[in-house]
Amino acid sequence: MDNFTYLRQVEKWGLQEVICKGHSTGNPFVDFKIKGIFKSKNQTVEVDGFYDGNGIYKVRFMPSFEEEYTFEITGNFSNEQYSGSFTVLPSVEDNHGPVRTANTYHFAYEDGTPYYPVGTTCYVWALQPQEVQEETLNTLRDTAFNKIRFCIFPKHYDYNFKEPISYPYVGTPCDSSNITKENFSKYYSSFEGNDWDYTRFNPEHFRHLEECIQKLCELSIEADLILMHPYDRWGFSSMSAENDELYLRYVVARFAAYRNVWWSLANEYDLMPQKSIQDWERFAEIVCQCDPYSHLRSIHNCIPFYNYSQPWITHCCIQRQDLYKSAELVAEWREQYKKPIVLDEIAYEGNIQHGWGNISGKELVRRFWEATCRGGYAGHGETFMNTNDVIWWSHGGKLHGESAERLKFLYSVLKETPGVGLKPLASSWDEVVATTQSPISPMSIENNYYIYYYSFMRPSFRDFYFDDKSKFVAEVIDTWEMTIEEKGTFSGKFRIDLPGKEYMAIRIRKIKET
Structure with missing residues (x-):
């Protein structure tokens, strides 16, 4: 291999690996050090490298911005000093970062x-x-x-x-x-x-x-x-x-x-x-x-x-x-x-x-x-x-x-949950109720989405009331049989029938006003 290699292009949140030849005498795992400093317009990161055997040292870096980066490799692992530059491209496919x-x-x-x-x-x-x-x-x-x-x-x-x-x-x-x-x-x-x-x-x-x-x-x-x-x-x-x-x-x-x-x-x-x-x-x-x-x-x-x-x-x-x-x-x-x-x-x-x-x-x-x-x-x-x-x-x-x-x-x-995550709501003693965990945002989506879970309880129906004006779509979820049955659109006081078996849930979603 060359004494010094690295990638000229890396995707955002991808892995840049700088490989250098260095000393292999003594015990390189403790006798020698290698470090990298990576810089761009928006980021400066210092990372430790490591010895990978056979006289090979590596420094790895995960870039967070789509821009040009430069780097320097330092340490007593080699008599040489190494530097370079590379371009970070947009992330692709399912790469959403850490x-x-x-x-x-x-x-x-x-x-x-x-x-x-x-x-x-x-x-x-x-x-x-x-x-x-x-x-x-x-x-x-x-x-x-x-x-x-x-x-x-x-x-x-x-x-x-x-x-x-x-x-x-x-x-x-x-x-x-x-x-x-x-x-x-x-x-x-x-x-x-x-x-x-x-x-x-x-x-x-x-x-x-x-x-x-x-x-x-x-x-x-x-x-x-x-x-x-x-x-x-x-x-x-x-x-x-x-x-x-x-x-x-x-x-x-x-x-x-x-x-x-x-x-x-x-x-x-x-x-x-x-x-x-x-x-x-x-x-x-x-x-x-x-x-x-x-x-x-x-x-x-x-x-x-x-x-x-x-x-x-x-x-x-x-x-x-x-x-x-x-x-x-x-x-x-x-x-x-x-x-x-x-x-x-x-x-x-x-x-x-x-x-x-x-x-x-x-x-x-x-x-x-x-x-x-x-x-x-x-x-x-x-x-x-x-x-x-x-x-x-x-x-x-x-x-x-x-x-x-x-x-x-x-x-x-x-994956169908609006916002980021669920939070528990106070409820009857024989059910567990979740609603959307409202994000830190002026546009709250709380109280628009509910899941009522009945665990090993087996009710044959449940009654609901939120307000007199809003409309809601209700679904019955069989969490074991993996089915979702739409029950219709409701407002005011309404009842949802259940099959009287274990592991059932009801999902209720508020219909946005147009």
Whole structure:
């Protein structure tokens, strides 16, 4: 390759990658630094680069404006100084930019397009054999999932005893050939037999993750990256403070320029006693400092919630604490934290032995609708037993449950929401009611749109009254059978008949006066 390459044209919110030859002696991951400064009429951004092996250094940048940019590459990685210029073109197709929080409790892409997260969890899908990865991507193409949570480090837990396709560091893992369900706790806690150099990354591992992030981006799916987790037999969860920082800086330098990245500091942070709250706050400071694009950031709990009021947290990434209640508490959490509420783990559709992984598809879909009508968002997962132990929640592959199609239907309803998001309304004790979350605008659209959700209640009719003059169109939504039946136009007092079955909803839209 040439000693210095980069793209002469990049689309807005695309990825510019500057590649330079440099020193390869010693340990380039710690001995040498590379940095880029990118400037345009409206933007100046300084970003860290990284070593990619074989004497190659890279600096990545995501431009936010359609204009001419110049850049300079500096650092002790080379005796040369590099500079250049490029043009940023308009974004194309489904490129709406990074997702941001919007309207306090909701999300929108940077260009203002509303974003309604319908997420799923596949913890280590990117570290499975190639055929499973391809199957996962093919499955995702046919769903409404527009966010996926997954890990950078491999995972050691039930149904996850096989070795990953790669490791993040140079070294040798412990011998896993004798690990079984009965003795896995020994390996889980001892890290015996591992030999890693935590100052030398394995670029192949991270290159592959980048390819996965890019493939997700092409499917308009956000990559919710889990930076740390406790399910570990390799020692990655117990590195020194110095190695933790080296890892975080390397990961952010490599991944931050991808517009579809979110940061989740941890999965179940409270199951990592080796990390203190002070450690997590320090990790957050590092991520905020190193990410010039301010991607969405959160941290995930097992039992006790993190303090989601912390200013670095952009949204609440919540695992339910109660066996039954989860979505029912969304409105309370909205008021407490004043941030978007994302229930990334509200239990999974499946039939494994664990209580968090054996609810029905109907119950999972009910929790989604409850969360939605209370002004929040829910996350999907699937944990069905099978002979190959390839389970969606961890490995990806194929979906076997009933919920995914119903969540696609819910997403189609969400996309018809006027404005940006829904908020809960006070209502009768046996229903959940949502209306449009009015944006900060002099032209309010509040009180023009309502969804009444009846969950497991089974009324045969409902009576309504808003005022004497306005006209409303009413529809009955069967959230399980995925049908919408128009009931007509009404004003004054009116009654809507229902079939007396579970999981029904009524949508009422005010007709604009002409």
